[in-house]
Structure formats: structure tokens, C-alpha cells
Amino acid sequence: xxxxxxxxxxxxxxxxxxxxxxxxxxxxxxxxxxxxxxxxxxxxxxxxxxxxxxxxxxxxxxxxxxxxxxxxxxxxxxxxxxxxxxxxxxxxxxxxxxxxxxxxxxxxxxxxxxxxxxxxxxxxxxxxxxxxxxxxxxxxxxxxxxxxxxxxxxxxxxxxxxxxxxxxxxxxxxxxxxxxxxxxxxxxxxxxxxxxxxxxxxxxxxxxxxxxxxxxxxxxxxxxxxxxxxxxxxxxxxxxxxxxxxxxxxxxxxxxxxxxxxxxxxxxxxxxxxxxxxxxxxxxxxxxxxxxxxxxxxxxxxxxxxxxxxxxxxxxxxxxxxxxxxxxxxxxxxxxxxxxxxxxxxxxxxxx
Numbered sequence: 503x504x505x506x507x508x509x510x511x512x513x514x515x516x517x518x519x520x521x522x523x524x525x526x527x528x529x530x531x532x533x534x535x536x537x538x539x540x541x542x543x544x545x546x547x548x549x550x551x552x553x554x555x556x557x558x559x560x561x562x563x564x565x566x567x568x569x570x571x572x573x574x575x576x577x578x579x580x581x582x583x584x585x586x587x588x589x590x591x592x593x594x595x596x597x598x599x600x601x602x603x604x605x606x607x608x609x610x611x612x613x614x615x616x617x618x619x620x621x622x623x624x625x626x627x628x629x630x631x632x633x634x635x636x637x638x639x640x641x642x643x644x645x646x647x648x649x650x651x652x653x654x655x656x657x658x659x660x661x662x663x664x665x666x667x668x669x670x671x672x673x674x675x676x677x678x679x680x681x682x683x684x685x686x687x688x689x690x691x692x693x694x695x696x697x698x699x700x701x702x703x704x705x706x707x708x709x710x711x712x713x714x715x716x717x718x719x720x721x722x723x724x725x726x727x728x729x730x731x732x733x734x735x736x737x738x739x740x741x742x743x744x745x746x747x748x749x750x751x752x753x754x755x756x757x758x759x760x761x762x763x764x765x766x767x768x769x770x771x772x773x774x775x776x777x778x779x780x781x782x783x784x785x786x787x788x789x790x791x792x793x794x795x796x797x798x799x800x801x802x803x804x805x806x807x808x809x810x811x812x813x814x815x816x817x818x819x820x821x822x823x824x825x826x827x828x829x830x831x832x833x834x835x836x837x838x839x840x841x842x843x844x845x846x847x848x849x850x851x852x853x854x
């Protein structure tokens with residue numbers, strides 16, 4: 503009965519997605535149906551993944567990197583990977599993802615870890631290993647930080663740790679655009695209780711699920727691992743997932759975004775050191791000034807997704823959709839920008 507209630511709750515959460523219409527579980531076909539079947543067995547048909555469903559190959563890739571890096575049992579225990587996910591979400595100011603992953607930490611009975619991350623107090627985590635992984639995750643937007651130059655995991659653990667961190671640097675940006683802040687749309691006084699209830703029921707079940715490494719790889723064609731993702735190469739399942747995801751996202755970006763727009767974002771990212779640009783719009787307008795007027799709405803959209811995804815609003819989306827109206831276009835453009843930002847962060851994360 504609890505499983506049925508959980509499935510129904512998550513199926514209805516698709517209505518929380520904004521700007522696009524996700525594929526409903528009972529209407530899924532072909533690749534989307536295959537991904538949803540794995541999600542149902544091994545995690546849940548959750549909005550941070552289903553928001554990708556208008557672009558089936560992007561959905562498959564996003565699920566694959568999340569599954570192989572974080573969900574499949576490996577060298578790092580699942581609660582430690584949930585702690586990394588929650589910590590990355592904390593530095594990206596993604597309340598939705600912080601709620602989700604601290605809820606899963608509660609489900610794993612790691613109540614002190616969940617509270618410490620939520621309160622921004624990693625030093626209060628009593629388990630030494632988890633505390634160091636959290637401190638590392640909180641430093642992933644700070645190249646040159648000692649936690650980055652001397653990471654607290656072994657070479658064998660690096661694909662899981664880095665893969666999980668980069669998956670959420672990507673997911674947080676997509677959630678900002680398509681889901682907003684609230685996992686549990688309740689009055690603030692009830693949210694703490696609701697998070698604990700979620701953890702004790704659905705979170706407890708979800709955090710115990712998993713599957714065999716590599717089972718998601720058949721969802722997408724084989725691809726070569728780009729050099730900037732070489733941190734994954736010692737784990738074939740994680741390397742395969744990231745190689746495939748990078749390939750389908752790059753192909754989608756080339757189809758939906760003009761070359762000058764892509765070049766502009768890559769140039770801006772090459773200079774980026776993880777800083778938040780703040781609320782001023784001047785940097786965006788300065789960046790797009792050299793482009794043709796017709797390219798500027800797409801450029802504004804991808805720049806904001808990459809650098810300040812919390813600032814993507816209805817007007818930004820509407821301007822982009824004036825020339826590229828399909829749901830799949832919007833998901834693919836956002837995914838391309840979000841993944842480029844995550845890969846830029848990955849370029850300064852180091853293996854032990």
C-alpha cells in the first residue's frame with residue numbers, strides 16, 4: 503500500500519513542472535517508457551528527471567549519470583553520496599534539491615548529517631569521513647581550495663564522488679528553471695515535520711533501492727569519453743553514462759542553439775571561477791551586445807542557466823520560445839547550458 507501511495511504522489515508531482523509539459527507515466531512510450539520503468543524500479547519517477555521527458559534522449563542521459571554515479575551501490579555508501587548531493591545543492595541555493603536529499607538522508611537515519619548540511623554547519627557532523635566529503639562538496643565551486651586540491655577520497659572512489667557532485671551541479675540548474683524552490687509546497691511551519699515524515703516513509707524506501715552497474719547504458723548509443731571527463735575513466739559504468747550524456751547534450755545544443763550563442767557561453771565559462779554574478783543584469787547585456795539581435799534571447803537564456811539559473815523567469819523563457827517554441831527545444835537548450843557549467847566545474851576538480 504505504501505508503494506502505491508508513493509507512486510501516486512510522485513506521478514502527481516509532474517504538475518509542479520513549469521514552462522514545459524512532462525510526459526505522464528501512463529502516456530510514456532518508447533525510450534521515455536524504458537527510462538520510467540527503471541526509475542520506478544530503482545528510484546522514483548521524480549520531477550527533477552521527468553522535466554527532461556519532452557527530450558527523451560536528454561531524459562535518458564540525465565537518468566543514466568544520476569543512476570550510475572549516485573544510486574547504484576559502489577565504493578561510497580549511498581548516504582555519503584546523498585550528503586554530497588545535498589551539499590552541492592546547498593552551495594547552489596537550490597532549496598528543492600536540499601529538501602529532497604536531506605529527506606533521503608533522514609531516510610537513511612543520518613539525521614545529524616541532514617541537519618548540519620541544512621544549517622550550513624559541516625563541522626558538526628560527527629562521522630569524520632562524511633564530514634570531509636561534505637566539506638569537499640561545499641568547496642566544488644572554489645577552484646584552488648585545499649579541499650579541491652587534496653580531495654578526501656581514493657582514486658577508486660573518485661568517479662562516484664565527482665560524478666555525483668557534477669550531476670547535481672547540472673540538476674540544480676535544471677530544477678531552478680523548471681521546478682523552482684519548493685519540493686513540499688506547504689506553509690513554512692509545517693515543512694520541517696513534512697521532511698521528517700517524507701524521510702521516514704518514502705525516503706527510507708527510496709534510499710535502499712538500486713540496481714546493477716551499467717544497466718542504464720543501453721538506453722543510449724555508445725560514445726567516446728571527452729578528455730575533461732577523464733575523472734570517470736576508472737569506472738566503466740560511470741564513464742559510459744557520462745560519455746553518452748555529453749554526446750546527446752552536445753548534439754542537441756548544436757541543433758537548437760546558433761553557433762554564436764554556444765561560442766559566447768563557452769568563452770564566458772572559460773573565464774569563470776565559480777563566482778555568483780549577483781542580481782545585476784548588466785553582465786548579461788554586456789555579454790550579448792556583440793551578437794545579432796535575433797540571437798540575444800537564446801544567449802540571455804543560456805547565460806542565466808549556466809551562471810545564475812535562479813534568475814531565469816517567465817520573460818526569459820518567453821523570449822527564447824518566441825523563435826524556438828517546442829518544449830523539447832527549451833529542455834535541450836537548458837540542458838546544454840547546465841551541462842557546460844557542470845563540466846567547467848569538473849575541470850578544476852582533481853583526482854587524488
